Amino acid sequence: MTKILVVDDVEDNIVLLTFDLEDDGFDVEPARSGQECLDKVAAEKPDMILLDIRMPGLSGLETLEILKSDEATRMIPVIMVSATTGDQSIIRALDLGAHDFVSKPIEYPVLAARMRSALRLIQAKRDLEKANKELERLATRDPLTGINNRRSFFKLAEAELTKTIRHGRDIALLMLDADHFKMINDTYGHAAGDEALLTITEICQNACRESDILARLGGEEFAICCPDTNLEGAYAVAERIRQQCENTVIEHNSASFGITLSIGITTFVPSQDKSITEMLQRADNLLYQAKEMGRNRSIAC
Ligand SMILES: Nc1nc2c(ncn2[C@@H]2O[C@H](COP(=O)(O)OP(=O)(O)OP(=O)(O)O)[C@@H](O)[C@H]2O)c(=O)[nH]1
Structure with missing residues (x-):
């Protein structure tokens, strides 16, 4: 009334x-x-x-x-x-x-x-x-997982980096990629692959602080920006996520399967980094190394 x-x-x-x-x-x-x-x-x-x-x-x-x-x-x-x-x-x-x-x-x-x-x-x-x-x-969220999309990640992470530099604090960046994801799609179907992406999202959300910025950058690739976090702390977050994924069984229709992650972790290097782009590039290189070394691992540098 x-x-x-x-x-x-x-x-x-x-x-x-x-x-x-x-x-x-x-x-x-x-x-x-x-x-x-x-x-x-x-x-x-x-x-x-x-x-x-x-x-x-x-x-x-x-x-x-x-x-x-x-x-x-x-x-x-x-x-x-x-x-x-x-x-x-x-x-x-x-x-x-x-x-x-x-x-x-x-x-x-x-x-x-x-x-x-x-x-x-x-x-x-x-x-x-x-x-x-x-x-x-719609402009800032990934439609499948509901977390930040790539565009929103860059906007929020850049703002966080600016604050961090001004106050001389730490900031870390994690780049995560699901291993052999194509095989999951090919074996169990695209919907099962989507289910796996939702599981990864949930595990990341549970492992993150309120102040961390979690995003799906695209496909099976995720990123997390962790303000006030040094390399050691970020590695611990990465390992928590990686191990939790490794120990999770995803059920879809009558199928059940596992998923593992490769993760690259880096922190802000004042002499090298002008923006989040440089940090993300370094994290991506480390992620590539993790894949080369056999996947299901975290590499921090
Ligand atoms: N289910 C599902 N699959 C997706 C989505 N976006 C991308 N993909 C699939 O993710 C797969 C990524 O495959 P690749 O880039 O070859 O990587 P990979 O199989 O994970 O192999 P590695 O990264 O080398 O371990 C492709 O098959 C894409 O079609 C999505 O939103 N849902």
């Missing part, structure tokens, strides 16, 4: 408005002052506020200003109720962010139409925000 907060210092006005609003199916909450309005909004956000301009104590305009300056309440649509049509404070209220206004005596059908328009606008804004969030998710 749409919740409307009616703010007016005159009890009769509240009663009259409540009668019409409830008749229209709205859930009405009264507030007899600006302060009571702010208190009620803080306790539970209404879908809309009908705010009388002239009130003793905190005026309607002052109340509106507070509501619009707070990130948490800024989006609640406010319709101002003014004493007369020529009320100059209406201009100020609209400039402050009020959605609309009505003049007393209130013609309820006009108010109801303005409320519908405000609610439509707020719904459109919410839909747009939701769509933008979804776009952001």
Whole structure:
């Protein structure tokens, strides 16, 4: 039910408005002052506020200003109720962010139409925000595993590297690649291969700190950027992941199979590294060495 907060210092006005609003199916909450309005909004956000301009104590305009300056309440649509049509404070209220206004005596059908328009606008804004969030998710997440994609990894890891250099701290990079992944796909099918990628993701997530940046760079290749971590610490993370993978049996349909990882690990070398790209290249070379040496191993340098 749409919740409307009616703010007016005159009890009769509240009663009259409540009668019409409830008749229209709205859930009405009264507030007899600006302060009571702010208190009620803080306790539970209404879908809309009908705010009388002239009130003793905190005026309607002052109340509106507070509501619009707070990130948490800024989006609640406010319709101002003014004493007369020529009320100059209406201009100020609209400039402050009020959605609309009505003049007393209130013609309820006009108010109801303005409320519908405000609610439509707020719904459109919410839909747009939701769509933008979804776009952001699609642009930064790997569709299969839900972790960062390559693009997002570079963006986040570069930002972390900049911070690390500024504060003279450690940062490590792990590059992980599933061994003989083509064979898993060829033997058990592509869906089983996908299942294996999800298992690797879960193992990495469990082994990582909240501050680590985990990504699927593409295919069967993953990367982890570990801020505040030296080579020894990063090697320990890599081995934890590698051993956990080695000891995990993946079940898919009636098949069960194992998966191993080769991992290259490196830390920031100030004389060589200008960006994450150089570090990733070094980790990739170490990963290649791990493959050459027989796979299912971690090499740190
Ligand atoms: N199931 C599945 N397979 C994928 C996906 N992306 C890439 N692949 C497969 O991953 C395989 C990678 O094979 P290769 O690059 O030859 O590497 P590999 O077989 O793991 O061999 P090594 O890395 O040398 O141990 C290919 O068969 C790709 O088709 C995916 O999203 N899902």
